[in-house]
Every structure is written in C-alpha cells, then in structure tokens.
Amino acid sequence: xxxxxxxxxxxxxxxxxxxxxxxxxxxxxxxxxxxxxxxxxxxxxxxxxxxxxxxxxxxxxxxxxxxxxxxxxxxxxxxxxxxxxxxxxxxxxxxxxxxxxxxxxxxxxxx
Amino acid sequence: xxxxxxxxxxxxxxxxxxxxxxxxxxxxxxxxxxxxxxxxxxxxxxxxxxxxxxxxxxxxxxxxxxxxxxxxxxxxxxxxxxxxxxxxxxxxxxxxxxxxxxxxxxxxxxxxx
Numbered sequence: 001x002x003x004x005x006x007x008x009x010x011x012x013x014x015x016x017x018x019x020x021x022x023x024x025x026x027x028x029x030x031x032x033x034x035x036x037x038x039x040x041x042x043x044x045x046x047x048x049x050x051x052x053x054x055x056x057x058x059x060x061x062x063x064x065x066x067x068x069x070x071x072x073x074x075x076x077x078x079x080x081x082x083x084x085x086x087x088x089x090x091x092x093x094x095x096x097x098x099x100x101x102x103x104x105x106x107x108x109x110x111x
Numbered sequence: 112x113x114x115x116x117x118x119x120x121x122x123x124x125x126x127x128x129x130x131x132x133x134x135x136x137x138x139x140x141x142x143x144x145x146x147x148x149x150x151x152x153x154x155x156x157x158x159x160x161x162x163x164x165x166x167x168x169x170x171x172x173x174x175x176x177x178x179x180x181x182x183x184x185x186x187x188x189x190x191x192x193x194x195x196x197x198x199x200x201x202x203x204x205x206x207x208x209x210x211x212x213x214x215x216x217x218x219x220x221x222x223x224x
Contacts, residue, residue, distance in 0.1 A: 040199075040218070042201050043201075045213065088154075090213075092208075095208075097209050098156060098209075101153035101155075104152070104153045106151075
C-alpha cells in the first residue's frame with residue numbers, strides 16, 4: 001500500500017511567519033502535486049512537480065520534489081491569513097490515473 | 112470553461128431513497144473521477160473513468176453506481192445508503208493519465224438519515 005505522510009498535521013502561526021510542510025513516502029511517484037482546500041470546497045491545484053530535485057516558486061510558495069521522487073516540501077514565506085486551509089500533497093502512481101492523497105496539513109494563519 | 116460543476120451542492124436522503132449526483136466539465140478532459148472525503152480526512156478515490164470507460168473501481172460497495180454517459184458528464188447513482196456514507200463527494204477531471212493534475216468540483220455534501 002502506498003502512503004503519503006504529511007507533517008505537521010496541524011499548524012497555527014502568526015501572520016508574517018515562515019513555515020514548511022513535508023510530504024513523505026517510501027514509494028516513488030511519477031509526479032507530485034500540492035492542493036489547497038478550503039472548508040466546503042474542492043481542493044484547488046497549486047503546483048505539479050515531475051522531475052526529481054525540481055523546485056518551483058509560486059509567489060510566496062516554494063515547492064520542492066525530492067531527488068528520488070519519494071518526498072516533497074512546501075515552504076511558505078511571510079504567511080498571510082488568506083493562506084489558511086488544508087494543504088494536501090498527491091502522488092501519481094506510475095502508469096495509472098490514480099493519485100494517492102497525503103494525510104493533509106491543516107494550516108491556520110492568525111492576523 | 113475551466114470548471115467542474117457538481118450538482119446538487121447539498122443532499123439529504125433517507126436510507127431507502129435513490130438519488131444521483133451529477134458532474135459536468137467542458138475542458139475536453141478524458142479522465143473523470145469520483146472521490147469521497149470524510150470530515151478532516153483527505154479525499155479517497157472511488158472510481159476512475161477513462162475515455163468514458165470505467166478503469167478503476169476501488170472496491171466501492173454496489174450501493175454506489177457510477178455512470179459516464181459522455182465525455183463531459185459523470186454521474187454517481189446512490190441507493191440504500193447508510194449513515195456512514197455521509198461525506199463530501201468530489202468529482203474531478205484531468206487530461207490523460209492525470210497529466211497536469213486534477214480540476215475538482217466544489218463537491219456535494221451528502222447526509223444520509
């Protein structure tokens with residue numbers, strides 16, 4: 001069974017602080033994505049990383065895919081209340097349409 | 112059009128009822144998915160349709176019956192559900208083999224009474 005473990009599970013920080021969320025697995029994935037989900041809504045895709053070691057930046061968000069394509073991290077600089085939500089990583093099982101979702105990190109940014 | 116539209120947004124049904132959830136996309140995506148999400152948990156895959164054919168069924172009970180009438184539509188027929196089936200049901204679509212990630216709908220919040 002392929003599992004994606006995210007850490008931390010919960011994070012409550014003050015506006016302006018930096019944070020990093022981790023997504024780890026013992027399995028290799030063809031690609032990995034990060035989503036943010038707000039209450040009562042579907043997840044919204046933030047980024048897709050495909051190549052081992054790849055780093056992508058999206059404004060204050062930096063995403064990294066591990067060299068072995070088994071893990072990923074999401075770093076947020078100067079967090080804002082609008083960043084509050086459930087962050088989910090999802091790994092694509094090679095050769096299939098199947099994405100495995102991580103256990104989730106619930107972030108709350110206080111003003 | 113870059114959206115996945117799900118209806119209804121909320122549904123309350125009895126254990127003897129038959130209802131259907133609907134999902135529509137017009138992005139030309141050829142893969143469509145049903146996910147189930149319980150409170151404070153990540154989404155769990157139920158079904159995958161590829162080119163209107165069922166390609167993955169994650170051992171979902173037969174009281175959930177998916178249907179893909181055409182490349183833009185995906186339905187989930189519900190019959191004789193249990194209270195523990197109450198959850199947020201999410202539809203998603205993607206290009207072939209999940210390339211580019213999923214586009215999710217806003218979900219249907221289902222309550223079984």
